[in-house]
Amino acid sequence: MRHKYETRGLVLARSHGGEANTFVALLTSDLGLVHARAQSLRKTGAKLAAALATLALSEIVLVRGKEGWRLTGAVLEENWFARLSREDGARDRAARVSGLLLRLVVGEAQDAEIFPITGSFLEALTTLPSDLHDAAEVLVVLRILATLGLDTGDIPGGVSDFSPAILFGVTESRKAYVARINTGIAASGL
Numbered sequence: 001m002r003h004k005y006e007t008r009g010l011v012l013a014r015s016h017g018g019e020a021n022t023f024v025a026l027l028t029s030d031l032g033l034v035h036a037r038a039q040s041l042r043k044t045g046a047k048l049a050a051a052l053a054t055l056a057l058s059e060i061v062l063v064r065g066k067e068g069w070r071l072t073g074a075v076l077e078e079n080w081f082a083r084l085s086r087e088d089g090a091r092d093r094a095a096r097v098s099g100l101l102l103r104l105v106v107g108e109a110q111d112a113e114i115f116p117i118t119g120s121f122l123e124a125l126t127t128l129p130s131d132l133h134d135a136a137e138v139l140v141v142l143r144i145l146a147t148l149g150l151d152t153g154d155i156p157g158g159v160s161d162f163s164p165a166i167l168f169g170v171t172e173s174r175k176a177y178v179a180r181i182n183t184g185i186a187a188s189g190l
Helices: 090-104 114-127 130-147 164-172 174-188
Strands: 004-016 022-028 032-038 056-065 068-079
Touching (some): 004 068, 004 090, 022 114, 090 114, 090 174, 130 164, 164 174
Antiparallel strands (some): 004 022, 022 032, 056 068
């Protein structure tokens, strides 16, 4: 019998994996970035569909098999996609950060800081005024790059601090931070 791993996971992306199956890219709190297969997720009335929607935060159960990870259960905690506004571009910002994570994190990286950084960013997009969203996106990308070893400069605030005071400082130094981000992405080879 295979061991079951229970953890929290944020769905970064989904792709088709056959007639009714789906491959899900999950950023987990314990296992890092995991690509797992969810059977029959695309069937009408699938039990796991809501818990495995894009940008859904869920309690998940994973099993490691010969052919990789398989999702066997999921319970929705928070649907960030539904909470993020389309009008102010919050969904687009979340999608860009998710895409960047999928590009930068190679394999199943088990860095414990990426999960809280990303969760705090999504929370900031739902609670902060839209004029601070650009600064929040710059800050989250800078923190992700630093966590992955692609930036060594000073970063304001703690891992999950997206307070308005810090974001105003990021806005004032935006040009320098964007230059550091571009240097970090170039260093990654992408």
